[in-house]
Amino acid sequence: MHIYIEDISNHIGKNVTLRGWVYNKRSSGKVKFLILRDGTDIIQGILEPGKTDAASFDVFNTLTQESSIQVQAEVREFRGKYELGIQNIQLVHQSKDYPITPKEHGVDFLMDHRHLWLRSSRQHAILRVRSELIQACNDYFMGKGFTLLDAPIFTPSACEGTTTLFEVKYFDDDKVYLTQSGQLYMEAGCMAFGKVYCFGPTFRAEKSKTRRHLTEFWMIEPEVAFNDLDDNMDLAEDFMEYIIGRVLKNKKKELEALERNTKILENTKKPFPRISYPEACEILKKEGVDFQSGSDFGGTDETVLAQKFDKPFFVHRFPSAIKAFYMKEDPKNPSLSLSVDMLAPEGYGEIIGGGQREERIEVLEQKIKEHNLNQKDFEWYFDLRRYGSVPHSGFGMGIERCLAWLCGLQHVRETIPFPRMLYRKTP
Ligand code: 4AD
Ligand code: MG
Numbered sequence: 001m002h003i004y005i006e007d008i009s010n011h012i013g014k015n016v017t018l019r020g021w022v023y024n025k026r027s028s029g030k031v032k033f034l035i036l037r038d039g040t041d042i043i044q045g046i047l048e049p050g051k052t053d054a055a056s057f058d059v060f061n062t063l064t065q066e067s068s069i070q071v072q073a074e075v076r077e078f079r080g081k082y083e084l085g086i087q088n089i090q091l092v093h094q095s096k097d098y099p100i101t102p103k104e105h106g107v108d109f110l111m112d113h114r115h116l117w118l119r120s121s122r123q124h125a126i127l128r129v130r131s132e133l134i135q136a137c138n139d140y141f142m143g144k145g146f147t148l149l150d151a152p153i154f155t156p157s158a159c160e161g162t163t164t165l166f167e168v169k170y171f172d173d174d175k176v177y178l179t180q181s182g183q184l185y186m187e188a189g190c191m192a193f194g195k196v197y198c199f200g201p202t203f204r205a206e207k208s209k210t211r212r213h214l215t216e217f218w219m220i221e222p223e224v225a226f227n228d229l230d231d232n233m234d235l236a237e238d239f240m241e242y243i244i245g246r247v248l249k250n251k252k253k254e255l256e257a258l259e260r261n262t263k264i265l266e267n268t269k270k271p272f273p274r275i276s277y278p279e280a281c282e283i284l285k286k287e288g289v290d291f292q293s294g295s296d297f298g299g300t301d302e303t304v305l306a307q308k309f310d311k312p313f314f315v316h317r318f319p320s321a322i323k324a325f326y327m328k329e330d331p332k333n334p335s336l337s338l339s340v341d342m343l344a345p346e347g348y349g350e351i352i353g354g355g356q357r358e359e360r361i362e363v364l365e366q367k368i369k370e371h372n373l374n375q376k377d378f379e380w381y382f383d384l385r386r387y388g389s390v391p392h393s394g395f396g397m398g399i400e401r402c403l404a405w406l407c408g409l410q411h412v413r414e415t416i417p418f419p420r421m422l423y424r425k426t427p
Pocket of ligand 2: 341350352353
């Protein structure tokens with residue numbers, strides 16, 4: 001019977017078949033040790049004269065790193081660990097000169113071999129956490145009665161400013177842009193379904209070469225009719241507490257493999273601190289950061305702020321002047337917007353961006369002009385303000401930014417299977 005290593009504990013004393021790849025091997029006299037990985041886990045197998053057939057020793061001698069094999073073995077438990085008493089090995093395919101060896105390789109080399117690097121235990125752990133994180137996001141919103149509404153990837157106009165658009169030729173003389181955010185479509189969605197979310201790839205033609213930037217990243221974006229800014233923060237912190245809890249519960253082994261100190265993650269419990277932009281500016285001033293009040297936070301500013309907290313926190317009410325056209329102005333102070341970011345602690349910075357949307361058509365029309373956007377492209381969006389407009393809010397969380405913090409990584413490039421960055425579009 002074929003089994004996966006992750007299910008091994010259900011088969012103690014049984015004879016089973018495993019299929020996978022050679023992770024490593026070594027000899028100790030007549031006894032041989034084979035480390036096998038099958039994608040779900042890694043296990044040690046033992047070849048012993050008398051217990052393993054003679055031909056399999058010859059196969060063992062030819063095995064190289066990442067050769068694919070099938071083994072018949074008895075599952076044994078030894079000092080609380082599982083191992084395989086190998087009876088037979090069959091070679092499926094011989095791997096020759098696998099380029100990634102246990103020695104240190106530079107990041108560029110590993111990135112060039114990303115299609116193989118995925119097999120390494122560290123990358124494996126990160127991407128298993130990613131998989132759980134995505135599932136947790138979906139479960140959270142589904143569990144709260146949200147409808148998943150997929151947003152288009154080809155879009156006719158900008159959502160997050162015209163400077164970071166990727167243009168794509170669209171038949172004849174026409175063109176479209178790769179989406180920067182599904183938000184505008186979720187606004188239509190929440191007026192139809194009350195509460196919706198989308199999850200998909202988003203694109204930014206940002207010429208930023210930082211540890212936080214990808215040109216293609218995945219964003220989860222909820223949008224709720226009748227929610228104001230405070231409701232939006234309530235939702236974001238409840239969501240964050242849930243997804244972190246899920247990863248801590250289900251991906252303990254992976255976080256251990258990554259040597260992640262999980263204390264701060266365990267501390268991610270509601271309520272999260274909420275500070276206003278002016279308060280954040282005060283903190284930066286006190287920290288001696290050379291920061292121009294009224295401007296957006298740069299990477300360093302976020303890092304400094306995010307070192308002041310021991311759990312995720314909100315910064316709300318950024319200046320209207322630096323925010324997108326759709327942000328509602330604070331009725332108490334129109335120079336500020338009802339926007340909000342959630343920043344992760346330990347210097348990680350922004351992982352969520354969102355806010356309350358402008359629901360009045362006159363104000364929106366004015367903003368579209370001020371932002372030099374084409375009124376015609378937004379006629380459908382204005383309809384949402386013509387037919388039963390209501391206050392509404394939402395946010396977007398970048399999966400990779402969140403995962404980098406969760407796993408304690410230096411750079412987002414390891415958080416996505418095949419990263420796309422300013423200088424990286426292969427493999
Ligand atoms: O703050 P952003 O630009 O907000 C929006 O796009 C809103 N329309 C979302 C909404 O309200 N529905 O992006 C949201 C999040 C950021 O907080 C960050 O986590 C991630 O998306 N993000 C990036 N991640 C990786 N690389 C980039 N270049 C990113 N830009 C944004
Ligand atoms: Mg943002």
